[in-house]
Amino acid sequence: MKGVVLMLAGLLVGVAIGALAFSFASKKALPDASPSPAAAPMASEQQVAKSGPAEKPAEVDESKWKELPGFIGPLRPVKAPADNPTTDEKIELGRMLYFDPRLSGNGALSCASCHNPGLGWSDGLAKGIGFQHGELPRSSPTVLNAAYYKSQFWDGREPTLEMQAKGPMTAAKEMNSTAEKVTAVVNSIPKYKEMLTKIYGEANFESVAKAIAAFERIVVDQDSPFDRYVRGDENAIGESAKRGLDIFTVKGKCTSCHNGPNFSDDKFHNIGVGDADRGRIEITKKDEDLKAFRTPTLRNIALTAPYMHDGSQKTLRETIEHYERIPKEKEKHPNLSALMLDFTLTEQEKQDLEAFLHTLTGDKRDPRINVIPDLPPVAPAK
Numbered sequence: 001m002k003g004v005v006l007m008l009a010g011l012l013v014g015v016a017i018g019a020l021a022f023s024f025a026s027k028k029a030l031p032d033a034s035p036s037p038a039a040a041p042m043a044s045e046q047q048v049a050k051s052g053p054a055e056k057p058a059e060v061d062e063s064k065w066k067e068l069p070g071f072i073g074p075l076r077p078v079k080a081p082a083d084n085p086t087t088d089e090k091i092e093l094g095r096m097l098y099f100d101p102r103l104s105g106n107g108a109l110s111c112a113s114c115h116n117p118g119l120g121w122s123d124g125l126a127k128g129i130g131f132q133h134g135e136l137p138r139s140s141p142t143v144l145n146a147a148y149y150k151s152q153f154w155d156g157r158e159p160t161l162e163m164q165a166k167g168p169m170t171a172a173k174e175m176n177s178t179a180e181k182v183t184a185v186v187n188s189i190p191k192y193k194e195m196l197t198k199i200y201g202e203a204n205f206e207s208v209a210k211a212i213a214a215f216e217r218i219v220v221d222q223d224s225p226f227d228r229y230v231r232g233d234e235n236a237i238g239e240s241a242k243r244g245l246d247i248f249t250v251k252g253k254c255t256s257c258h259n260g261p262n263f264s265d266d267k268f269h270n271i272g273v274g275d276a277d278r279g280r281i282e283i284t285k286k287d288e289d290l291k292a293f294r295t296p297t298l299r300n301i302a303l304t305a306p307y308m309h310d311g312s313q314k315t316l317r318e319t320i321e322h323y324e325r326i327p328k329e330k331e332k333h334p335n336l337s338a339l340m341l342d343f344t345l346t347e348q349e350k351q352d353l354e355a356f357l358h359t360l361t362g363d364k365r366d367p368r369i370n371v372i373p374d375l376p377p378v379a380p381a382k
């Protein structure tokens with residue numbers, strides 16, 4: 001079965017043909033990922049990961065690019081941190097580790113259990129199922145495009161993918177292992193020991209997290225019908241979706257928060273979802289963060305129902321109606337974001353907005369993310 005490439009359901013419709021993702025860095029100067037002034041320092045151009053499809057992008061006519069409110073539009077290539085630049089070797093290693101259940105306490109759960117490529121890199125559940133079938137307090141977000149966030153988790157408690165990856169491996173409710181156990185496991189598997197040592201100088205918990213993060217930096221989606229429309233292909237999306245885009249940016253002002261190329265301002269807002277979960281306030285201890293959660297990307301949103309940090313909304317229609325309803329019952333939601341505006345949509349407008357959200361599903365991902373790796377064996381007993 002070596003090297004077998006699985007075309008996972010719903011992914012990869014047109015394999016990287018004419019993929020355009022690479023061209024953005026050097027082309028028209030779109031503003032950076034988000035207009036947020038709190039932008040983390042970016043890595044230099046030399047550290048830009050080779051994260052797009054391998055094929056040379058087709059020429060595009062930049063003069064046709066549409067400038068939209070909130071600078072929603074094509075994504076630039078992912079940038080990797082200075083101490084973990086992306087390489088092909090790291091991607092191969094990180095991919096094996098991502099799919100390897102031996103990193104969990106009982107050998108049953110891998111990252112892919114809850115962030116499954118066939119389920120939009122999430123799990124299709126309202127709340128994740130963790131160690132020994134226990135329910136997690138929050139919904140599993142997609143890993144697709146997590147590389148673009150300035151902080152990780154619904155409450156932004158970790159700044160990088162490297163730091164994030166350590167969390168689930170050691171969390172009792174998730175993979176329930178320990179740093180020591182993970183280090184012992186990778187040292188018992190000759191291929192991991194050899195690759196981790198060669199790449200990072202040591203085979204341990206730290207280097208495992210780094211390799212997984214390097215892999216996650218190619219789990220990105222940079223081309224969807226919406227992107228092609230922005231780049232000037234008028235037929236890439238339908239008339240209903242075009243009207244929906246207008247509602248998204250003007251009447252619904254969704255771009256107040258879902259802005260920038262990844263449709264996230266990387267900030268935290270209380271939009272009136274959920275009850276007990278206090279959100280970001282647990283991290284910052286600031287009143288303004290009561291029930292605030294990080295704005296999630298809306299790319300590939302049609303693939304990752306149910307929605308919100310608690311998985312309480314089953315369909316996109318429900319999320320749209322949430323935004324109509326909540327501002328009308330403001331008094332029930334202390335600390336509701338002032339950006340939650342009161343508007344009412346007609347049935348047609350709701351359909352249009354939904355049609356627009358569907359155009360954000362990518363269809364030209366890096367083919368390397370669709371390879372389910374063969375996992376290396378442990379060393380034979382002496």
Ligand code: HEC
Nearest residue numbers: 110111114128129130138139140141146152153154168174
């Ligand atoms: C048992 C299910 C489960 C497993 C296994 C799991 N995760 Fe997660 N993951 C979650 C949940 C739930 C969250 C959200 C938790 C929160 O925000 O408090 C999350 C959050 C994340 C995020 C943050 C994404 C964002 O939008 O901020 C990333 C990245 C991620 N996980 C990657 C991984 C990696 C890498 C592994 C393997 C080392 C892994 N996960 C294992 C359930 C899981």
Ligand code: HEC
Nearest residue numbers: 252254257269273293294295296307308309319323337339
């Ligand atoms: C005030 C900022 C803000 C505005 C305005 C806003 N959103 Fe959101 N959006 C968020 C936050 C924050 C979340 C996550 C909330 C949570 O889980 O508690 C979210 C979640 C979502 C989700 C679910 C994402 C997921 O992965 O579960 C969808 C869909 C969505 N928003 C669509 C929209 C649409 C459509 C509009 C315009 C009508 C809009 N949003 C306006 C901040 C905002």
